[in-house]
Amino acid sequence: MVTAKSESTVRNTQSFWKRISDFITKWGTVLTVGVLILYFSLTLPTFLTYSNILTILRSIAIVTVIATGVTFSLTVNGFDLSIGSVATFADSLVISMFVWYQMSTFPSIIIAISITLVVALLNSFLIIKMKIPDLLATLSTMFMFEGVAMTYTGGGSISEGMPRLDGTPTFGKIPHTFKLIGQEPYIIIIMFIIVLIAHIFLNYTKHGRYLYMVGGNIEAARLSGIPVDKYRALAYFISTFLAALGGVILASRIGSAQINAGAGYLMPSVAAAFIGYSVAGAGKPNAIGTFVGAILVGVLENGLVMMSVPYYSMNIVKGGVLALALMLTYFKKDE
């Protein structure tokens, strides 16, 4: 009896530690967000104010939209590095429609996003037809379209009243409606709508299910009659579309087209999407997780700025948090 009892105690303590570690891997990221918020609100009296919460949500909106795109590329076991360049390209295109061609808001947005979908076409061609590994194919399109965007603007920025590089004066104005997109509440509403649609698409529709199946076991998917190539292409089209949408929102926020404006969104978006893997123990890319990841990155950045951490040191912390999140995702996999 004694031995049996001690054995069961051993088993209990074992399962206790196992439960703790399971809990941490499952809820670690959410916990981190909570701890960060708690810490910042205790040390910074203005952190938990209504206006600061709005600031955080506004600042993560673009990252969230772009990161949701990355999430789609991750579902098919791919990876889209070209998102930053796509955002820059869309930014340049949409601003040029207004400033150079004096077009109105919605045609400009539609045309800009449609043109950037060329990147998706090229990505799909390189990855699916030419069989180049996803990371490398999108690395090359990332460079390519960084160059395309710069060549299009003539190597400079575009803003209201600024003449084109060849000296042609410009008369276009950025419409008021367009400027609204980048302001609250619209920017925040757009973010929530994108996350919601992505969540429903990935979890409740046939197509979302197929995306995960292609990513989970491409051979099994092919042999089950799923048109694998079509779904891989679809993932890259959605990824590019959302990156372009991010670029358009960015254009509305800054009201101009700056050189490589989108490049800065690559890292936080990738980080958010990867952090999303571990949220609630999903173990796979998912929209809600990505959103939590974006919040984590955004809260961290906001808090650090308010604590007067210099901008040039910020990446140390951001990189560290990404490493931590990746540990939560991958460390468990080895068991």
Added chain:
Amino acid sequence: MNNAERSKLKMEDISIEFPGVKALSHVNFELESGKIYGLVGANGAGKSTLMKILGGVYTHYAGKIYLDGKEINIKSPRDAKELGIEVVYQEVDTALVPYLDVAENIMLNTIVNKMDKKQFVGWNVIHEVARKTLQTLGVDINTHTLVEKLSLAQKQLILIARAIVQKTRFLILDEPTAPLSNTEIKELFRIVKDLSTNQNVGVVFISHRLPEVFEICEKITVMRDGKVVAEKDIEKVDMKQLVELMLGRKFSENYPKRKVNIGGKKLEIKNFEDTKSRIKITNLTVHRGEIVGIAGLAGAGKTEFCKSIFGVFPLRSGEIYINGKRIYNTSPSQAVKNGFALIPEERRKEGIWINESVVTNLTATSLSKFARILSIVNVSLERVCARDIIKKLSIKTPDEYQKAAYLSGGNQQKIVIGKWLIPNADIYIFDEPTKGVDIGAKHEIFEIIGQLAEMGKGIIYASCEFPEILGISDRIYVMYNGQIVKELETEKTSEEEILYYATGGK
């Protein structure tokens, strides 16, 4: 060559167990350098396992191994190499570095293990030695060619060249001829004979193809169910005897064959040829409610054939008719639309999603049926259907949301079959469905196949387990070297006859 120079390798009373299986029991095997030995046996007889012990892959065996009378201990592949034992496995690609050149691959061991304190590689010497080695083999390959550019046959020769560089005394070739063409096989045999007579190498030749064994070997060892059942000089045995020895007693397992009325022609395949011209089928028919067996040993081309008709590989030519209507399976998704279902051989790799739930796996092929407005999946209906399949196939799982990874091999196989029951396919292609499945699950799988036949489906059952094919099929096509060499009525044939044709008998 006098006897004094000959080394002797002796394996005595070797046994080995794997979880749940006794793979070898009390095996004795002896070989001498300068001779060629044939090692034959049906699938799972233990040939490869025995050779993997010699190669240092499996080290947890019981028994003793002697080299020239001295007991030796082979604890790793490196030990085996140092003792002069080299194994060329079936999967040549795993032993070669594709983006290194021929010389580097031949000299790999020298470069990796014999450098000691030297930091620089002497490329001239490496290429010189490699070239000379290839010359002694009579092989003409430039030593600067990258290995990834070579054919399968050439890759094998590179491995053999690597073996001789290391002063190999015993060379083990595991199914070397399976992927080769006839001229390539002749070339290989010339080299193997040369090695044994001129270089004093002892060769073990494992093969399913008996004519080849007769052509090249001096002595022959037959294994069955993990035991050596006969050792013969090649002159003292003929093919028929060998086949009988390989089979041994009649298998007494009972298979639940249902009586089904066979209807009209359902599937017809004509003048079928794949792009590599390895698979050529002039005519194959399946009738309504009929189970057609495709019997062939490993490497006969069954899997390639099954995948080719399912649209996985492009074809050079071939016509497929269903109910007399010509159809085109240009891709697996097209094949599924045309009513085909494939249960692939490599189920973990090609059949299931181990990280997804049982439900998700079961509805993978039929998700469109559950899609409603905006393609949103009706999860409760999906669940009901999945439960139904789980019950029908008695899949053992705590609930339908269990991850497939946690189920046993047999239950995973049932999922792979189960996912084709909802879309209601017409033609079911089973490729080795009982591989790695325990006897209980096997019977249940046969039961399902029988039910499908009763429903009037056409069934292709490809397997190297001849007793199973005999138990379940109505008609059998025997495949050898990519071609159907014989069509047999199941009622009027025997395992011996199938094996005879499957090993190249005419």
